[in-house]
Amino acid sequence: MVNVMLMITAELENLTDLEPQGGCDDPNFPYYFKIKCTNCGELTQKETCIMLSETLPLPTGRGTTNLVQKCKFCGREGNVTMIPGRGRPLTLEDSETSKYAPLMVFDCRGLEPAEFSFGSGWKAESTSGTKFENIDLSGGEFAEYCEKGELPVMLSNLQSRFDVVK
Numbered sequence: 001m002v003n004v005m006l007m008i009t010a011e012l013e014n015l016t017d018l019e020p021q022g023g024c025d026d027p028n029f030p031y032y033f034k035i036k037c038t039n040c041g042e043l044t045q046k047e048t049c050i051m052l053s054e055t056l057p058l059p060t061g062r063g064t065t066n067l068v069q070k071c072k073f074c075g076r077e078g079n080v081t082m083i084p085g086r087g088r089p090l091t092l093e094d095s096e097t098s099k100y101a102p103l104m105v106f107d108c109r110g111l112e113p114a115e116f117s118f119g120s121g122w123k124a125e126s127t128s129g130t131k132f133e134n135i136d137l138s139g140g141e142f143a144e145y146c147e148k149g150e151l152p153v154m155l156s157n158l159q160s161r162f163d164v165v166k
């Protein structure tokens with residue numbers, strides 16, 4: 001069993017506090033990524049989507065998980081369970097200092113998330129306080145104009161990684 005933390009960063013221009021629409025623990029925010037089998041190393045071709053509000057019973061019968069999947073290559077079954085409460089928004093300061101912000105922890109047994117995809121359903125705020133909601137990041141960037149601050153706002157160069165955490 002290993003816990004991995006999804007870490008994200010991006011280049012923010014006149015924007016701050018990038019996070020899922022309902023916060024990092026948004027029960028309906030879909031996390032998309034490929035799945036790697038830790039037994040044989042096979043990486044799925046297709047992306048899997050998991051979210052906090054969608055749970056299923058663990059094969060052991062004790063507790064719930066967010067994903068149960070069998071590796072197509074070696075047949076080993078594993079599961080991934082989301083652990084909320086440890087994420088925070090990505091700030092302008094993070095972006096300026098090239099830091100990553102933690103978003104979500106995944107408890108992984110036999111499977112590991114890999115290659116996170118930024119989809120839609122994000123929010124951020126301009127440095128003048130204008131809220132931008134339901135931002136679609138599937139195209140890799142976002143550009144708008146903040147009327148209040150009379151500034152262009154932009155989000156680009158999205159990056160993510162998975163760090164092993166305790």
Ligand SMILES: [Zn+2]
Pocket residue numbers: 037038039040041042071072073074075076
């Ligand atoms: Zn496998």
